[in-house]
Structure formats: structure tokens, C-alpha cells
Amino acid sequence: MGMADPRAFPTGLSVRRTIRRNVYSGPTAGLAPGFVQANLAILPQVLAQDFLQFCQRNPKPCPLIGVSAPGDPGIPALGEDLDIRTDLPRYRVWRDGAAVDEPEDIVRWWRDDLVTFAIGCSFSFEQALVENGIELRHVTCGCNVPMYRTSIATEPAGPFRGPLVVSMRPMKPADAIRAVQITTRFPAVHGAPIHLGKPELIGIADLAVPDYGDAVPVHDDEIPVFWACGVTPQSVVATARPEFCITHYPGAMLVTDRRNVEFAIM
Amino acid sequence: MGMADPRAFPTGLSVRRTIRRNVYSGPTAGLAPGFVQANLAILPQVLAQDFLQFCQRNPKPCPLIGVSAPGDPGIPALGEDLDIRTDLPRYRVWRDGAAVDEPEDIVRWWRDDLVTFAIGCSFSFEQALVENGIELRHVTCGCNVPMYRTSIATEPAGPFRGPLVVSMRPMKPADAIRAVQITTRFPAVHGAPIHLGKPELIGIADLAVPDYGDAVPVHDDEIPVFWACGVTPQSVVATARPEFCITHYPGAMLVTDRRNVEFAIM
Numbered sequence: 001m002g003m004a005d006p007r008a009f010p011t012g013l014s015v016r017r018t019i020r021r022n023v024y025s026g027p028t029a030g031l032a033p034g035f036v037q038a039n040l041a042i043l044p045q046v047l048a049q050d051f052l053q054f055c056q057r058n059p060k061p062c063p064l065i066g067v068s069a070p071g072d073p074g075i076p077a078l079g080e081d082l083d084i085r086t087d088l089p090r091y092r093v094w095r096d097g098a099a100v101d102e103p104e105d106i107v108r109w110w111r112d113d114l115v116t117f118a119i120g121c122s123f124s125f126e127q128a129l130v131e132n133g134i135e136l137r138h139v140t141c142g143c144n145v146p147m148y149r150t151s152i153a154t155e156p157a158g159p160f161r162g163p164l165v166v167s168m169r170p171m172k173p174a175d176a177i178r179a180v181q182i183t184t185r186f187p188a189v190h191g192a193p194i195h196l197g198k199p200e201l202i203g204i205a206d207l208a209v210p211d212y213g214d215a216v217p218v219h220d221d222e223i224p225v226f227w228a229c230g231v232t233p234q235s236v237v238a239t240a241r242p243e244f245c246i247t248h249y250p251g252a253m254l255v256t257d258r259r260n261v262e263f264a265i266m
Numbered sequence: 267m268g269m270a271d272p273r274a275f276p277t278g279l280s281v282r283r284t285i286r287r288n289v290y291s292g293p294t295a296g297l298a299p300g301f302v303q304a305n306l307a308i309l310p311q312v313l314a315q316d317f318l319q320f321c322q323r324n325p326k327p328c329p330l331i332g333v334s335a336p337g338d339p340g341i342p343a344l345g346e347d348l349d350i351r352t353d354l355p356r357y358r359v360w361r362d363g364a365a366v367d368e369p370e371d372i373v374r375w376w377r378d379d380l381v382t383f384a385i386g387c388s389f390s391f392e393q394a395l396v397e398n399g400i401e402l403r404h405v406t407c408g409c410n411v412p413m414y415r416t417s418i419a420t421e422p423a424g425p426f427r428g429p430l431v432v433s434m435r436p437m438k439p440a441d442a443i444r445a446v447q448i449t450t451r452f453p454a455v456h457g458a459p460i461h462l463g464k465p466e467l468i469g470i471a472d473l474a475v476p477d478y479g480d481a482v483p484v485h486d487d488e489i490p491v492f493w494a495c496g497v498t499p500q501s502v503v504a505t506a507r508p509e510f511c512i513t514h515y516p517g518a519m520l521v522t523d524r525r526n527v528e529f530a531i532m
Contacts, residue, residue: 173461180446181458192447195439197463197489223463266532 011035012079015255016087025089025104027251029123036189036260037253038065038078038118039230040088041237042106042246045070048115050158054236055117057155061164061232063188065258066118073110075118079257084116090249097241106246114246120189121230121253122167124260128182134175137216144251145169146210147229151203152194154232159240166194166226168207170218176225183227188263195226202226277301278345281521282353291355291370293517295389302455302526303519304331304344304384305496306354307503308372308512311336314381316424320502321383323421327430327498329454331524332384339376341384345523350382356515363507372512380512386455387496387519388433390526394448400441403482410517411435412476413495417469418460420498425506432460432492434473436484442491449493454529461492468492 009015012035018024028037043051048070055062066078073084086105093101093109101109122145126136138145145167152164171179176196184192195202207224208215212231218224234247248254275281278301284290294303309317314336321328332344339350352371359367359375367375388411392402404411411433418430437445442462450458461468473490474481478497484490500513514520 173463173467177446177459177462180443181450184447184450193443196443197439198487201439201487221464221467 012255012257013081016079016082019089020083020086022104025252028089028253028255029251032255034127034259034261036065036256036258036263037121037123038256039121039233040248040254041117041119041233042084042114043117043242044111044244045113045115047158047242050160051117054154054157054160055119055233057157058232060190060194060228061154061230063120063190064117065120065188068116070115071112075116078118084254085110088248088254089252092247092249094238094242094245094247096243097238102249109246118254118256119230119233120263122190122227124189124263125183125186127260128186129179132178132182134171134179137170138214141214141216143216144213146207146215147212147231148204149211149235154236160236162236162239165212165229165232165235166202167229168224168226170216170222171225172222176223179225185264185266187265190227190230193225193227197223199224278521278523279347282345282348285355286349286352288370291518294355294519294521295517298521300393300525300527302331302522302524302529303387303389304522305387305499306350306514306520307383307385307499308350308380309383309508310377310510311379311381313424313508316426317383320420320423320426321385321499323423324498326456326460326494327420327496329386329456330383331386331454334382336381337378341382344384350520351376354514354520355518358513358515360504360508360511360513362509363504368515375512384520384522385496385499388456388493389519390455390529391449391452393526394452395445398444398448400437400445403436404480407480407482409482410479412473412481413478413497414470415477415501420502426502428502428505431478431495431498431501432468433495434490434492436482436488437491438488442489445491451530451532453531456493456496459491459493463489465490
């Protein structure tokens with residue numbers, strides 16, 4: 001139930017069908033290499049219009065790659081035979097802003113008014129960075145990427161509002177420039193960085209104290225590079241305290257049938 | 267002979283024909299807006315092969331946009347009715363590494379073995395930056411861009427060797443990221459920055475003391491952004507001390523018939 005052999009999961013479809021059998025509940029990083037993974041937010045229809053508008057007003061932290069019809073557990077654009085109720089390793093169920101369950105499927109929590117939002121994640125551009133020979137420090141350290149709440153406000157929509165959350169990857173300046181070029185090609189999965197250098201300019205007092213994930217060392221010949229992060233919509237949903245919602249469990253993403261390269265604009 | 271009205275110089279050809287009549291010997295910045303301007307190096311044919319190789323090995327500081335045939339004062343690819351002996355406002359003539367003349371034309375210095383090299387300049391990408399609303403501090407200050415010799419060595423070829431020279435423009439981090447995207451589109455005119463943030467990492471001890479040009483203020487919410495600079499080949503030629511060569515006088519560039527937008531790769 002813990003670690004998985006990536007060779008056993010060559011495609012998004014094979015990942016989902018395996019997870020559906022409840023034989024794997026771990027993190028999805030490294031599974032189905034080359035396939036897009038997505039953050040998940042499932043909300044009652046009464047909130048869906050506001051959340052959709054929030055995503056459209058904040059495309060860098062909330063790049064929507066798929067939205068379901070109300071009550072429909074499928075998202076045909078993202079995968080064949082996809083059932084959002086069973087195909088993620090683990091979920092978090094929220095009531096009035098508090099996590100009330102962390103189940104391996106959400107069949108018993110499903111409602112006919114639920115709308116699923118799939119939001120692009122940094123795994124896609126991280127693959128492109130690694131293929132270009134750029135070190136990802138959190139991968140080297142075997143930990144989660146460090147994430148920080150910033151002093152940059154998102155554009156609100158209805159009850160959804162709050163600070164932009166960013167992920168940080170330390171890089172040598174020449175790699176940072178190359179990383180801007182590489183990630184610019186992927187606007188649907190956060191795109192180019194939103195900041196680099198001086199963290200205090202975006203309200204980050206101490207890089208060693210991330211708000212989410214794990215701290216990583218930043219060497220003297222490196223600068224911190226910050227990307228808008230898919231934790232932003234989760235943070236915003238938590239603040240809005242909807243009467244009900246479901247998200248993925250951290251690290252346990254939706255693995256789709258779309259390929260990362262499909263999302264490259266050049 | 268000093269300042270010129272840009273409206274009187276709508277195209278590269280009109281600039282060159284006016285300058286040829288010896289009625290203007292000032293700087294070319296702002297003339298023929300939208301047309302490519304170039305750094306100039308004129309060398310005896312015996313050195314031309316090595317210099318060509320130097321440029322090909324160092325395309326970021328030495329982006330060649332035109333080379334003449336030996337003794338030919340024209341460069342058809344860069345302009346109609348172009349005479350390199352008369353069409354720049356002012357020149358510098360060098361003997362054994364020392365400037366010996368700063369004439370308004372080089373007709374009396376011309377030789378049948380001279381090969382002209384036209385090297386892209388930052389004016390092209392600066393136009394794109396300004397059109398994107400990015401402030402150029404040296405333009406705001408009404409001075410020359412600050413330039414620095416770095417600890418980065420160029421790839422040598424024959425007698426041509428020496429440090430990379432960079433120009434520096436201070437920017438807010440978000441503008442620096444946008445500037446990487448914009449200038450990446452112009453690989454033929456220096457392209458993307460080669461460094462940003464911490465100047466000490468490339469051997470620059472004090473931004474307030476440039477090796478060429480003028481110092482500009484860098485505000486607390488800004489980082490310095492460094493581009494490979496067309497002064498590099500001039501610095502390298504000066505170090506090589508050829509028995510004879512001619513360059514443009516600083517700021518008095520070759521104005522071509524090519525448009526900046528032609529050099530955008532997207």
C-alpha cells in the first residue's frame with residue numbers, strides 16, 4: 001500500500017484502474033511518467049460558478065484543465081473510464097472548513113450536486129526541468145517542495161479569496177533563466193515563475209520556515225525561484241469554509257490520460 | 267551635427283543617406299525606430315577567419331548579423347545602397363591596439379583586404395522591452411547603459427580571447443521574468459539574460475562602478491539583470507591588438523534596413 005513500482009503504472013489509465021482496486025494508497029509522484037497529474041477540488045454546484053470564476057481570474061495558481069458536469073463522476077477530456085470517486089489513492093473530505101475524513105474512495109460521500117475541478121500541477125513542468133538537466137532540490141533531498149503564503153492577494157470571486165501560495169525551487173541564476181524559458185512553454189500548468197530573488201518582496205520572512213511542504217537548503221550561489229502553486233485553491237477553499245467539499249489528499253493526485261507534452265505551447 | 271529629429275529619419279536607408287552627406291555625426295539611438303542597429307568591427311582579411319570563429323563560438327555576446335566580402339564596402343543582406351565607409355556617423359580607427367583617429371568617414375582608411383562584421387546590438391531587444399512597458403533605467407536617467415567585465419571567459423579563437431562583457435538593467439523581479447521571455451524571442455540580438463541577481467557570482471564587485479557606460483540606481487525592490495554585450499568583441503579586439511582595425515564610435519551604430527521584428531523567432 002506504500003511505495004509503488006513505476007514500471008507497473010505506465011499510463012494514466014493503468015494507474016487509475018489499479019488505484020480503483022484499492023491496492024495502492026500512496027503518493028502518485030513518479031507514476032505514469034509523462035502523464036499529467038492534477039489537483040482536485042470537488043464542490044457543491046451552488047459554489048461551482050464562483051469557484052470557476054475564481055480559477056478564471058487566477059489562472060497562474062489555478063490552471064483549470066478539466067471540469068465535470070454536476071453529479072457526473074467522469075471527466076471525458078482528462079481520461080477514458082475515469083471515475084473521480086475511486087481513482088485517486090486518497091481524499092480529504094471537508095465539512096464547514098474542517099477535515100472530517102481521509103478515505104481511499106468517496107463513493108459514500110458522493111452527491112448528485114457535486115462538481116469536480118481538476119487543476120494543473122507542477123509535476124508537468126518539473127518533468128521538463130529535469131529533462132533539461134536542472135536539479136530540483138526537493139527531489140534531491142527526498143522531501144516535498146517548500147511552499148509559502150505570500151503577501152500577494154488573489155483576485156476574489158464570491159466567497160473565494162486569500163493569499164497566493166507559491167512553491168520555491170533554489171537554482172543557480174543561469175538555471176533560473178533557463179527555467180523561465182522552459183516553464184513559459186507550459187501556461188496550463190502554472191507557467192513561468194511569478195517571482196525570483198528577494199523573498200521579502202512577496203512577504204516571505206524566512207525561507208527556512210515554509211507554510212506547507214519541507215524546507216530545503218539554498219546555496220550561496222543560488223537564488224530562490226517562485227512559482228504560483230496549486231495549493232492556492234485548496235487554501236482558498238479552506239478559508240471559504242464551504243458546508244461540504246472534497247480535495248485530494250496531499251501528494252495523492254488525479255493521474256490523467258493527457259500527456260505533459262500536449263500542454264507545451266511550442 | 268548634434269541632436270537629430272527622429273522624424274527626419276524614418277528608415278535605415280534615410281539615416282544612412284543623411285549621415286553620408288556629413289550632416290549628422292551624433293548618436294544613432296532613437297533614429298529609424300524599429301530598424302536594427304549594429305555594432306561594427308572591420309578587420310584585415312588575415313584575421314577575419316579567426317574573428318568569424320570567435321563570433322560563432324560566442325554567439326550571445328557576438329551575434330553576427332552580417333559579414334562583407336573582402337574589400338567590399340557593401341553588405342547587401344543588411345541594406346540597399348549601403349556603404350560601410352561613409353554610412354556611420356563616426357568611427358574609431360585602431361593601430362596596434364591604440365585609437366589613432368575618430369573620423370566621420372573612413373574613405374581614406376579603406377583597404378582592399380578589409381572585412382566588415384556587423385554584430386547585433388541591444389537596441390533591438392530594448393525596443394521590445396519598452397513596448398512591453400518595462401522601464402529601462404539608463405533611458406530614464408538619460409545616460410548610457412552600465413557595462414561590466416565579468417569573470418566569465420569567452421571561448422577563444424586565434425588571438426581573440428578575453429572576458430565576457432555584460433550590460434545591466436535593474437528590474438523588479440516580475441519584470442525580470444517578463445524580460446527573460448521577451449528577449450528570448452531575439453536570439454540574434456543577444457537573446458535572454460545570462461545572469462540575474464547576485465553580481466558577485468560573475469565577478470562584479472560593485473554595481474556602482476561599471477567598466478563602460480554609466481552607473482544607474484538599483485532600488486531595494488529590484489534585482490540586476492545582465493545581458494551579454496556587444497562591447498565584448500570590441501574589448502576582445504582591443505586586447506588582440508591587431509595591426510589595423512576600425513570600429514564604430516561608441517553610440518554611433520550602423521543603422522540597417524532590417525526590422526527588429528524580423529529577428530523575433532516567434
